[in-house]
Amino acid sequence: MRFTLSWLKHFLETDATLETIANSLTMIGLEVESIEDKSQSLANFEVAYITSTEKHPQADKLQICHVQTADKVLQIVCGGHNARAGIKVALAKIGAVIPNSDFKIKESTIRGIASMGMLCSAEELGLNEKSDGIIELDSDAQIGDNIASYIGANDPVIDINITPNRADALGVYGIARDLAAYGIGVLKKLDIPIIKENFDTNYQLTVGDSDACPFFSIREIKSLNNIPSPKWLQDLLKNIGIGSISPVVDVTNYISYSFGQPMHAYDADKIANGLSIEKLSNNDKINALNDKEYELQNGDLVIKDTNSIQCIAGIIGSADSACSLSTKNIILEAAVFCPKSITKTGRDLRIDTDSRYRFERNVDREFTLKALDIATNMIMEICGGEASKTLSTGINKLPIRKIDFPLYFLHSRTNMMLDSCQVTHILKKLGFICEDNTQSINITIPSWRYDVSIKEDIVEEIVRIHGYNNIPQDILPEMEIARIIPVGHKRISDFKRQCAIKGYTEVVTWSFMDSKKAELFTSLKDELILQNPISSDLDYMRPSILPNLLQICCNNLNRSFQNLSFFELGPIFKDTSDNVINNLCGVRVGRIAEKNSHKEDRQFDVFDIKADIAAILESAKLDLNKCQIINNAPDYFHPTRSATISLGKNIIGYFGQVHPLILKKYEIDVDVMAFELNINNIPYSSEKFGKRPEYAISNYQMVTRDYAFIIDIDVPAMDLLNLVKNTDKKLIKSVNLFDIYSGDKIEQGKKSIALSVNIQDQDRTLTDADIAIINQKIIAGMKQKFSAILRDC
Known part of the structure; x- marks a missing residue:
């Protein structure tokens, strides 16, 4: 979850430093993975103006640019094809380090011409944009201003790791609420605008599966004057890696990251009659907004008009009804989808989107209509237009969930001694409603906390806000533990x-x-x-x-x-x-x-x-x-x-x-x-642990005999080894396989296997007759069981 410091402060009144905020987030369970502050890496970059250019005498693709800075004119050799007099540019001064290459700018001579800096492209500034030439700034850019301030890159970006249970923290407002409860500032009151609704929409809305889509709402907005999004909105989204498309799309992205409520907007002029939310009964295809075609399967939840599929519900929209700067009329959607349905479709199609990520973890159903009003108001403030009445289906209110929380339970689990006032203060700051009943607190769980359902969850909320470091340290009683390893x-x-x-x-x-x-x-x-x-x-x-x-x-x-x-x-x-x-x-x-x-x-x-x-x-x-x-x-x-x-x-x-x-x-x-x-x-050994018996070594001579047998090619060698070992377990000490051969002079389908057999008695020297008996047993056994023929060597 990425957001900027200014975005957080839009919802949180605080004077805390970035370091304090980052440490506090980690302490309350919202682990900070990284902080990116481009203003530091762009400190030696400023807005400049090219007053004149001339061709480089020694290189056709280079130009000599005379660049006006805040206090002087610099001569800079530039290879950008679009470098020309009359444009404002991003200048890397001597000593600056290029973000995407770590190249340090020095005073240099290029093909015999002195160069006192570098004119940069967007890609070189680390703006995640493919560049064709140097970046051209707007004419209202002030010469000498720090480039980070001008491009909106002076806003630190915080990236936190959200655990799957904390869907409420997938919006900046939810993160601000937690920080306010921890004592880092005050949560600003969220003003929900009252929308002037001028007409009833003619579009129809039907839901075929209320389990897969418990709540769905739309609002039509007409007569938009689509202009580029305001710079503050573009900068917020750009800093977290989202490019600006149009005010309508930018606002839906803003709502998703601010409140954790994904939204979607359709070009109303491309929607026939209305929208139907249903599970497919036949396979179908969709050209999605990411320029990919997906083959949908029977059972996938989709949003359709009377002509075609306009959206894979809760995951990604169709390119056929996408909004752009030329869009005049829109249908704005805010809905709630079943996490299991979203997960199945997303997994099957291998689509990962911000929308899917949030719907899989559940969204606050009681905030859905508020999100629709906030988005409507923002769009109309930027683009004008008039709004219809909201059209919705389903239930956007959840059953009230309560937990009776005895105060002793907190002490029994954490050894913390907090009174009811302290507990109530923490929980109320997190949005819980508390009724104090002497020895216990009756707690009403807020709609956005799907992860809280039992008393242990309440303990977790209290402890993470009060501070894990405040858990009393008690010396555990000494215990005699038998050092027995199972x-x-x-x-x-x-x-x-x-x-x-x-x-x-x-x-x-x-x-x-x-x-x-x-x-x-x-x-x-x-x-x-x-x-x-x-x-x-x-x-x-x-x-x-x-x-x-x-x-x-x-x-x-x-x-x-x-x-x-x-x-x-x-x-x-x-x-x-x-x-x-x-x-x-x-x-x-x-x-x-x-x-x-x-x-x-x-x-x-x-x-x-x-x-x-x-x-x-x-x-x-x-x-x-x-x-x-x-x-x-x-x-x-x-x-x-x-x-x-x-x-x-x-x-x-x-x-x-x-x-x-x-x-x-x-x-x-x-x-x-x-x-x-x-x-x-693998069976457990029946051996008892203890002293091993002494290994008896024979004082009598060992006799070795080698055998080569011709057998069927599919007979495992292990079977031969086992047979020979079992011929006389007392006298045969070991059997080793030392050669396997098939080829010339060996019948097809056969192979030759050579064994070395070590024979020894523990009590006496073996005679030739003893060895001959063992020899005959081995040969006879091999012939009887494997039809093996002793090979002449």
Whole structure:
């Protein structure tokens, strides 16, 4: 929410400094994000007058300008094509710093000609305007005046962060009310003009869905003399980044930012018969005011005349009925729309407007007609004309909401000791109506405070105005706390530590994501769609952490970081049940190590991810070899370079290479390896904490035997390893896979797998006969289960 200091003081009588106001806003929960004061950056810029020009002898595109300042004539070399005698310009004096480039003006020589300053364009002055040549000022500009004062840039701009519950602070008047309650000045009385209504409008007004549009009002204004908006209004809007279009449009923007009530104006000569507010029953299109065409869907709330759609209700109007300086007659609209309806349409169409932003958070229904009167009065003061009677439909009064607030409740929640007079004084300044009943206060909630509904909300209002720093500090009683870490917490800590040991960096991302990205990973469920997301691209509860990690990879790759390893442990959402699914997800991109002459230089592959999972599961006392690994991972993994890990009927997780088509959606052009583990399905170890048994080392010789088997190409190597290990668990100490081959001399559809088996007894030296028995068991078992043939080496 951006506004200027003078705009605030239009509603607030105060002598407080800008710094005091900014600190006070933050203290009452309206956090100041930035303050922009262009008057400081434009201190060395002034209005000047070009008395004469001549061509530069050494450059065809340069001119030598003789410029009159407040006290002398300067010679300045200028490249602006519109530099000419007789115009007033913006002069950057020696020592000035150009705002948009930080270039410091110095006395210089350009192609042999001395130049004592610079003539500036609007873009160079930081006015957010594309420039074609130097800025030309009006003839009434006074030579020597500071340029910031002339262009209205001497008004500091305050930008505050409004939380979603504070819709009342989306207008400058609401912010002024809070500051007045905090003691920063006095809130000025708001005068609502009485409009002279000269005629009844002939336009009709109908609302087809009163739930989606609880209140709608219009007023026709005829015979406007559209002239440019007054300078004060243009300057206010320009300073917050809104360009002036016409007085009618400028006034609606002013009302929206002053009181939080969005408004819309139609060119009445382009409206047929009247306006109808309804939900579409068929798909349709609209050419909007932002020069974009939108395809509307069945159920979208629109405003129509008898010919076509004239507005996407509460979001943006149609270009077909837009107002301009040539408009003579208008229909002025002030309405209230259902936040859910606005959110759905805005999200589906991906339109973000100031109007949508305010309607999504609710507007003060009881102020709507007052806003219409204020806007009507302003337009007629600027453009003249005559107004019709107001035509409205729906209810603009809300049921009275009351809270009985016992005084002890404030003390029980905050330890503050405030009497009823102090509490009543604060609440009345915020617009609440209070009736003191000895031990409690009966509070009537104002219409603009939708966020206040329970006693705790009243406590919050009192505390933020009285001051969080005034909460008494009490020493808490000493308590003996047993230093026992719950097993679940310890296990999560172990998982995170293991990831860090393996070289992963922990990240924490939103628990929601873009529904269009989510659809790549799961079928969307309506119950997981957020009704009021903080952003249109964070509108779905995440079904997996992987999409968020891929976005982080994309962001880092775009910044030329090539070797990436990230992990996150947090909840994912499959439905709206209370069962939280804790998921551990990790991704690897790039090389296993930075380029180094002493280390292997290769890309991360599926087996690296598998090794990471083995280490993570080992920290939970689960041997990966005891799990089933099957090639049937979800579709967002590569079909032949991924697998599912199961333990009985429970799926532990997935690992592998992310599918190239998924990576394409994220604009990632390198391979990404990933894993997902369902923490809930990893069993707790039955081991008791205590001293580990001693590891027995055999004193007898270990025998190693190598085998090469030819098997079907689709048989997982893990199955072979498990079979060999289980052949004789007492004597076979380890089995390692050291080669996989398919090609020449190997039958098509087959592959050769080479295993190294280490055999050792704990109590004696093995004889040739012992080894021969194990050898025969391995070969027979492989042949029986996999039809494997021992390969001749």
